[in-house]
Structure formats: C-alpha cells, structure tokens
Amino acid sequence: xxxxxxxxxxxxxxxxxxxxxxxxxxxxxxxxxxxxxxxxxxxxxxxxxxxxxxxxxxxxxxxxxxxxxxxxxxxxxxxxxxxxxxxxxxxxxxxxxxxxxxxxxxxxxxxxxxxxxxxx
Amino acid sequence: xxxxxxxxxxxxxxxxxxxxxxxxxxxxxxxxxxxxxxxxxxxxxxxxxxxxxxxxxxxxxxxxxxxxxxxxxxxxxxxxxxxxxxxxxxxxxxxxxxxxxxxxxxxxxxxxxxxxxxxxxxxxxxxxxxxxxxxxxxxxxxxxxxxxxxxxxxxxxxxxxxxxxxxxxxxxxxxxxxxxxxxxxxxxxxxxxxxxxxxxxxxxxxxxxxxxxxxxxxxxxxxxxxxxxxxxxxxxxxxxxxxxxxxxxxxxxxxxxxxxxxxxxxxxxxxxxxxxxxxxxxxxxxxxxxxxxxxxxxxxxxxxxxxxxxxxxxxxxxxxxxxxxxxxxxxxxxxxxxxxxxxxxxxxxxxxxxxxxxxxxxxxxxxxxxxxxxxxxxxxxxxx
Numbered sequence: 001x002x003x004x005x006x007x008x009x010x011x012x013x014x015x016x017x018x019x020x021x022x023x024x025x026x027x028x029x030x031x032x033x034x035x036x037x038x039x040x041x042x043x044x045x046x047x048x049x050x051x052x053x054x055x056x057x058x059x060x061x062x063x064x065x066x067x068x069x070x071x072x073x074x075x076x077x078x079x080x081x082x083x084x085x086x087x088x089x090x091x092x093x094x095x096x097x098x099x100x101x102x103x104x105x106x107x108x109x110x111x112x113x114x115x116x117x118x119x120x
Numbered sequence: 121x122x123x124x125x126x127x128x129x130x131x132x133x134x135x136x137x138x139x140x141x142x143x144x145x146x147x148x149x150x151x152x153x154x155x156x157x158x159x160x161x162x163x164x165x166x167x168x169x170x171x172x173x174x175x176x177x178x179x180x181x182x183x184x185x186x187x188x189x190x191x192x193x194x195x196x197x198x199x200x201x202x203x204x205x206x207x208x209x210x211x212x213x214x215x216x217x218x219x220x221x222x223x224x225x226x227x228x229x230x231x232x233x234x235x236x237x238x239x240x241x242x243x244x245x246x247x248x249x250x251x252x253x254x255x256x257x258x259x260x261x262x263x264x265x266x267x268x269x270x271x272x273x274x275x276x277x278x279x280x281x282x283x284x285x286x287x288x289x290x291x292x293x294x295x296x297x298x299x300x301x302x303x304x305x306x307x308x309x310x311x312x313x314x315x316x317x318x319x320x321x322x323x324x325x326x327x328x329x330x331x332x333x334x335x336x337x338x339x340x341x342x343x344x345x346x347x348x349x350x351x352x353x354x355x356x357x358x359x360x361x362x363x364x365x366x367x368x369x370x371x372x373x374x375x376x377x378x379x380x381x382x383x384x385x386x387x388x389x390x391x392x393x394x395x396x397x398x399x400x401x402x403x404x405x406x407x408x409x410x411x412x413x414x415x416x417x418x419x420x421x422x423x424x425x426x427x428x429x430x431x432x433x434x435x436x437x438x439x440x441x442x443x444x445x446x447x448x449x450x451x452x453x454x455x456x457x458x459x460x461x462x463x464x465x466x467x468x469x470x471x472x473x474x475x476x477x478x479x480x481x482x483x484x485x486x487x488x489x490x491x492x493x494x495x496x497x498x499x500x501x502x503x504x
Contacts, residue, residue: 004152006148025173056356057356058324059352061168061257063277065278069174086276087274091149091277094149095144
C-alpha cells in the first residue's frame with residue numbers, strides 16, 4: 001500500500017489531514033503541538049498523537065528541530081505520511097524516531113480526515 | 121541506498137553512538153531522495169543555532185551530542201539569537217542567554233567556525249564550481265547552487281549536521297540533476313529587490329526543486345539575496361537559473377496580479393514602528409551602498425541592521441559602520457531578523473522591512489504586522 005517507508009514503525013490511530021504544505025518552523029507550537037499559523041487549514045488543531053497526513057514540508061531547515069522538539073515534549077504525531085518527502089521532515093522524523101511514510105497518490109486521496117487507519 | 125562496509129558498520133553502531141545517529145539521518149534522507157550512494161562534501165553550513173528556534177529539546181540534544189561529536193569538514197553556523205555586544209540593551213531574560221550560551225559552546229566544542237551568519241557565501245571565498253557542499257540555511261543553499269554554482273540539496277538542520285559529522289551526503293536530487301522542471305516568465309517591469317523577493321515567494325509555491333526564470337537579464341546582489349531567501353521560505357525549491365530558452369515543460373507567468381497577491385499576503389501595515397534590514401544579513405557591498413544612500417540623512421525611527429561579525433569589522437575598519445551609525449542605524453552581528461528575540465510584540469506592533477523572508481516570520485512566528493517596501497523607499501520615507 002505504502003509507496004515508501006522512510007522511518008520504520010507500525011502505527012494505528014486517527015488521521016489529521018491537511019491539504020496544505022507545512023513549514024514546521026513558525027507554524028507549530030512545539031510545546032503543545034498546536035498549529036499556530038492562522039492561514040493554515042489545520043489552524044488551532046493539535047497534531048499530538050495523530051497520524052498526520054500533509055502533502056509535504058516547506059521552508060526553514062530548522063523545522064527538523066521542531067519535529068524533534070514535539071517528540072521530546074510528548075506532543076508529536078505518532079506517525080507522518082506525505083505525498084512527497086523533503087529533507088527537513090525526513091531527517092526530523094529519523095532523529096525523533098517518528099514513523100514516516102510516503103503514500104501513493106490514490107492512497108493519499110482515499111484517506112480522509114478523522115479516519116482510523118493502520119500504517120507500517 | 122548502497123553503503124560501503126565502513127558506512128554499514130557506522131550505521132549499526134560499531135563506531136559509536138554519534139556516527140550511528142548521523143548515518144541514521146543520512147539513511148533516511150538518502151532513502152527519501154532515492155540516492156544510490158553517499159558522496160564526500162567539502163563544507164557544511166548548519167542551521168539550528170538560535171535558542172528561539174530550537175528550544176530546550178534542541179539545546180539538550182546539542183549538549184549531549186557535543187560530548188562526543190567532532191566535525192570532519194569545515195563547518196560554518198547560522199546566526200544565534202542576539203549580539204553579545206549589545207544584548208543588555210534588549211532586556212532578554214537570563215534563561216535565554218544561558219541556553220543560547222550553552223548552544224554556542226556545544227557547536228564550538230564540535231569544532232565549528234564561529235561565523236554565526238546566514239550568508240557564508242559572503243564571508244568566505246567560494247570553492248570551485250561543482251564542489252559538493254551541504255548547506256542547511258535555505259537562502260545559502262539556493263545562493264550556493266544558483267549563483268555560486270556549487271552543489272547542495274536544500275539540506276535540513278539535521279542532514280547538514282550529519283554531513284558535518286561524517287563528511288558525506290546522499291548523492292541525489294540537485295546534486296545529481298538540477299535541470300529546471302518549470303519556467304517562470306517575469307512580466308513585471310522595473311523590478312527592485314522587493315519585486316524579486318515576491319517573485320521568489322511565488323516561485324517557491326509553484327515550482328518543485330529547480331526553476332528557470334525568463335525575462336530577466338541580470339540581477340544585482342541585493343536582488344539575488346532577496347530572491348534566494350524568499351524562494352527558500354515558501355517551498356521546496358533549491359535552485360533558480362536565469363534562462364530565456366529553458367526547455368522546462370511547465371510554463372507560468374509572474375505578472376502584476378501575482379505580485380500583488382504575494383504582497384497582500386505579507387504586507388499588513390501602512391507603516392512600521394521599527395525598521396529592520398537583513399534576512400539575509402547584509403554583506404559589505406550592501407552596507408557601503410546603504411552608507412552612500414544615507415549620506416546627509418538620518419533615520420527618524422529605530423533602524424536595526426543585521427550583518428555578520430566579520431563584515432561588521434571590515435565595515436568598521438573602512439569607515440562605513442561609523443557612517444551608518446551616524447545616520448541612526450544600529451549594527452547587530454551574530455544574529456538576524458528571523459525569530460530573533462530582539463524584535464517582539466512586547467516592544468513593537470509593526471516592522472518596516474524590504475525582506476520577504478523576514479516579513480513571513482515576523483507575521484507567522486512573532487505575530488507582528490509588516491510594512492514591506494524596497495530599500496529606496498525605506499530611505500525616502502523613514503529618514504530626514
């Protein structure tokens with residue numbers, strides 16, 4: 001099903017899905033896991049303990065530290081799944097040991113916000 | 121990705137925890153970009169230095185790492201949170217200073233060149249064309265690829281750190297094939313650095329890894345830096361080329377309408393309580409040019425200029441720093457606009473700047489309003 005596994009792991013949980021790319025630096029409160037960017041479609045939502053689906057990461061290279069901080073503060077998603085991968089998300093998840101998957105376009109489209117899914 | 125026997129051993133932990141962590145990161149980024157192997161890199165530039173951006177978790181991670189890690193190649197570092205020469209003027213809390221100092225020491229222990237600059241390409245001579253480097257700071261990566269003709273992917277803080285420790289990086293993406301997949305026609309006439317910043321911001325949103333720009337003959341350094349910084353902010357693109365005859369399959373126009381859209385997204389104020397110049401930090405050429413523009417004038421409000429320490433010292437020696445200070449500018453080194461704790465909502469509501477990247481982070485991270493205009497208009501409107 002999954003196109004590629006970047007960081008291994010088996011997870012089961014509830015999906016939070018975004019249609020917009022995420023700049024991890026500056027859009028997420030690393031202490032609470034809430035999206036602070038008012039113009040983002042996940043604005044105000046917490047990504048804690050979710051399976052976070054988003055197209056891909058953008059912007060700052062320091063976003064990798066945000067991903068690591070989310071994990072250290074126990075507010076990280078249990079896994080992330082993207083359409084395409086960027087180095088910030090890949091390296092942040094690798095260091096924080098957050099399972100990371102690349103999904104096929106069909107699979108990505110078929111998963112809806114709020115779905116309970118298993119990956120891995 | 122194929123690893124050599126030695127690399128395999130490092131990944132399995134035979135050569136210690138530090139190398140294992142570094143190879144774990146490179147394996148993930150290599151896998152993510154379909155790399156077949158690792159290649160040697162000759163210069164790493166790491167981000168993740170400002171306590172404001174990496175927080176307690178980052179500070180603790182670096183303190184732990186620095187007990188055993190040593191950088192194998194020349195490694196330069198991004199700006200931190202403040203300039204120690206003037207930090208007392210800004211009323212930062214003791215905790216911030218303590219944590220920032222710990223981060224600085226950790227990097228020092230690992231063997232960095234203490235550049236604290238987001239424009240390493242203006243502080244150091246650039247290596248020969250085609251040299252493989254690993255630059256994390258996005259504007260620096262894009263500048264290295266686009267202007268310096270070096271080879272780097274748009275590295276992350278951790279991938280560049282892993283490259284600094286191992287001296288290697290996955291051979292993939294822009295290192296391997298940097299041909300543009302999209303061509304953007306520049307339709308806005310008489311562009312200045314703000315126009316190019318808005319073009320970059322637009323290009324980052326629509327282009328993939330490499331983009332061609334048509335309709336532009338040449339760009340000066342200020343325009344190039346503005347474009348590199350904004351292109352890196354809004355997307356994943358890591359290179360641009362000026363090319364009127366690109367064979368890229370996708371063609372898009374950047375016209376007045378698109379420019380206005382990008383401007384309206386970032387410009388939220390008619391004027392600013394404070395002027396900031398930098399992001400990227402200013403180089404010597406921009407500072408001498410600004411000193412000339414400010415001849416016989418003085419800023420009517422506070423104006424902060426961010427520049428690398430090495431460049432401030434040159435500018436001081438040559439007399440330009442004194443000229444800028446006489447015109448009311450405050451020079452700050454080792455730090456920059458983006459997420460600096462020196463410019464916050466506690467002190468100001470709005471900032472005037474010509475930096476698109478600065479505007480993006482002021483707005484989204486610091487919650488400040490932004491008044492965007494080109495440097496020529498800033499000098500016209502904010503000085504007397």
